[in-house]
Amino acid sequence: MQPKRYYYLIALQYLGFRYHGWQIQPDVLTVEKMIKRTLGYIIPDTKPKVMACGRTDAKVSAHKTYIELFSDIEIPNLDIFLGTFNFNLPSDIRALSIKPVSKHFNIIQDSKLKEYHYYFSYGKKMHPFGAALMCMVQDDLDIRLMQKAAKAFRGQHDFYSYTFRPKPKTKTKADVLDCKLVENTELTASFFPERSYVLKVKGTGFKRNQIRLMMGMLIDLGKHKVNYDFFLETLQGHKKIKLEHIAPASGLILKNVEF
Numbered sequence: 001m002q003p004k005r006y007y008y009l010i011a012l013q014y015l016g017f018r019y020h021g022w023q024i025q026p027d028v029l030t031v032e033k034m035i036k037r038t039l040g041y042i043i044p045d046t047k048p049k050v051m052a053c054g055r056t057d058a059k060v061s062a063h064k065t066y067i068e069l070f071s072d073i074e075i076p077n078l079d080i081f082l083g084t085f086n087f088n089l090p091s092d093i094r095a096l097s098i099k100p101v102s103k104h105f106n107i108i109q110d111s112k113l114k115e116y117h118y119y120f121s122y123g124k125k126m127h128p129f130g131a132a133l134m135c136m137v138q139d140d141l142d143i144r145l146m147q148k149a150a151k152a153f154r155g156q157h158d159f160y161s162y163t164f165r166p167k168p169k170t171k172t173k174a175d176v177l178d179c180k181l182v183e184n185t186e187l188t189a190s191f192f193p194e195r196s197y198v199l200k201v202k203g204t205g206f207k208r209n210q211i212r213l214m215m216g217m218l219i220d221l222g223k224h225k226v227n228y229d230f231f232l233e234t235l236q237g238h239k240k241i242k243l244e245h246i247a248p249a250s251g252l253i254l255k256n257v258e259f
Contacts, residue, residue, distance in 0.1 A: 003072050004072070005070055005071065005072060005103065006070075006071045006072070006073065006074045006075070006100070007068060007069070007070060007071075007100065007101045007102065007103055007105060008068065008069040008071065008075065008078075008098050008099065008100055008101065009066055009067075009068055009069075009098070009099055009100075009101045009105070009107070010066065010067050010068075010069055010095055010097070010098045011064060011065070011066055011095070011096040011097045011098075012035075012062065012064075012065055012066065012067060012093065012094070012095055012096065013061075013062055013063050013064055013065070013093075013094050013096060014031055014061060014062050014092055014093040014094070015061050015092040015093075015132060015133075016031070016056060016058070016059050016060045016061040016062065016249075016250075017059050017061070017092075017131075017132035017133075017250055018092065019031050019034075019058065019059070020058045021055065021056055021057045021058045021060070022052055022054075022055040022056045023055050024036070031056070031093065032050065032052070034089065034090055034093060035050055035067065035089075035093070036048070036050060038085065038088045038089050039069070039085075041088055042081075042084050042085060042088055043071065043073065043075075046071060046072055046073050047072065048069060048070065048071050049069075049070040049071075050067045050068065050069055050070070051067065051068045051070070051107055051108070052065065052066070052067045052107070053065060053066045053067070053068075053107045053108060053111045053257050054108075054111070054114065054254070054257070056254060057208070057209070057249055058249055059248075059249040059250045060249050060250075060252045060253070060254065061132075061133065061250075061252070061253045061254070062253065062254040063117075063253050063254065063255050063256065064096065064254075064255065064256045064257065065254050065257055066107060066111070066257055066259075067107070068101070068105070068107040069098075075098075078098050078099070078100075081098065082095055082097070082098050085098075110259050111257050111258070111259055112204065112258055112259060113177070113202060113203070113204060113257070113258040114202070114203060114204070114205065114206065114254065114256070114257050114258075115200065115201065115202045115254075115255040115256045115257075116200075116201050116206070116211045116252060116253065116254055116255060117187075117198050117199070117200050117201075117252075117253045117255045118135070118198065118199040118201075118211060118212070118215045118247065118251050118252050118253075119133060119134040119135065119184055119187055119196060119197070119198050119251050119253070120134060120135040120136070120137060120196065120197055120198075120199075120215070120219075120247075120251050121134060121135075121136055121137070121192075121193040121195065121196040121197065122136070122137040122138070122139060122140065122141045122222075123137075123138070123139075123140065123193075124193070125138055126191075126192070126193045127191035127192075127193075129189070129191045130189065130191055130192050130193070131250060132250055133187065133189075133250065133251070133253070134187075134192065134196060134250070134251055135215075135247055135248045135250065135251035137219055137222075137223075139223050140223075141219070141222030141223060142221070142222045142223075142224065143181070143197065143222065145221055145222060145228065146181050146218045146219075146221055146222045147180070147181045147182075148228070149217070149218055149221050149228065149231050150179050150180055150181040150199060150218060151179065151180065152231070152232070152235065153176050153179040153201070153214060153235075154176050154177070154178060154179050155175065155176065156173065156174070156175045157173070157174070157176070157235045157237070158172050158173050158235070158236065158237025158238065159172050159173070159174055159207065159210060159235075159237065160172040160237035160238075160240060160241075161213070161234040161235075161237065161239075161240075161241045161242065161243050162207070162210045162213040162214055162217075162234070162243065163207040163208075163210065163213075164207065164208045164209040164210070164213070164246075166207075170207075172207070172237050173237070174203065174204070174205065174206075174207075175203060175204060176201060176202070176203045177202045177203055177204070178200070178201070178202040179199070179200070179201045179202070179214075180199075180200050181197060181198070181199045181200075181218065182197065182198060182200065183195065183196070183197055183198075184196040184197055184198040186198070199211075199214070199215055199218065200255075201214070209246050211252060212246045212247045212248075212249065212252060213243050213245070213246055213247075215247035215251070215252075216243065216244075216245030216246050216247045217231060217234065217243060217245065219245065219247060220245055
């Protein structure tokens with residue numbers, strides 16, 4: 001007889017700057033490794049399994065994301081578990097909530113919408129403490145042109161140029177539900193530059209490094225290294241334009257996931 005399993009959805013946030021991404025890898029520190037190590041400590045004599053709704057790359061942070069916990073024991077008091085979990089997690093990872101879900105819940109297929117934010121500033125070099133959350137561009141940028149291009153990402157396009165190492169069978173057509181570049185008023189700190197900006201992108205799913213390739217293109221536009229007509233050509237996937245500028249990972253934050 002198969003042992004009964006219990007399923008829980010946990011909301012998380014973390015600062016990714018010291019981690020080599022989400023997924024467990026040998027000999028490096030990852031978010032998943034710390035999560036599983038902590039679970040193994042607070043619910044010993046079990047073999048807890050976790051699955052994320054998406055993987056983040058090295059140095060990418062998450063303001064709100066989700067993991068599913070598969071356990072062979074029932075957690076009797078979720079509030080006590082959440083407090084114990086947070087007490088034992090490192091300070092750069094925090095669990096926000098936990099709730100039971102059905103065995104039919106699929107954390108990957110049931111996630112309907114993701115929102116990413118990319119933070120940056122330009123001009124005078126910023127305080128080093130800001131490097132964990134923000135990209136610094138030490139050149140002048142044409143913000144108005146970048147804002148115009150950000151809006152052009154909206155809608156359905158063939159994002160071949162914004163797909164990292166696409167294979168012949170990789171599906172590169174996708175919908176971007178919203179994309180805008182605005183002045184940053186949400187993420188603040190005493191050591192941040194006086195003025196900074198954020199690219200906000202919403203969609204049903206993104207390819208690896210897609211947001212960072214989009215940001216790299218906007219930075220190149222802002223520096224006038226490429227013109228707007230070339231940018232529009234990159235949205236025509238049949239032209240197979242390969243882009244090389246991937247913006248630094250530390251400016252990228254997974255803002256939210258909706259089910």
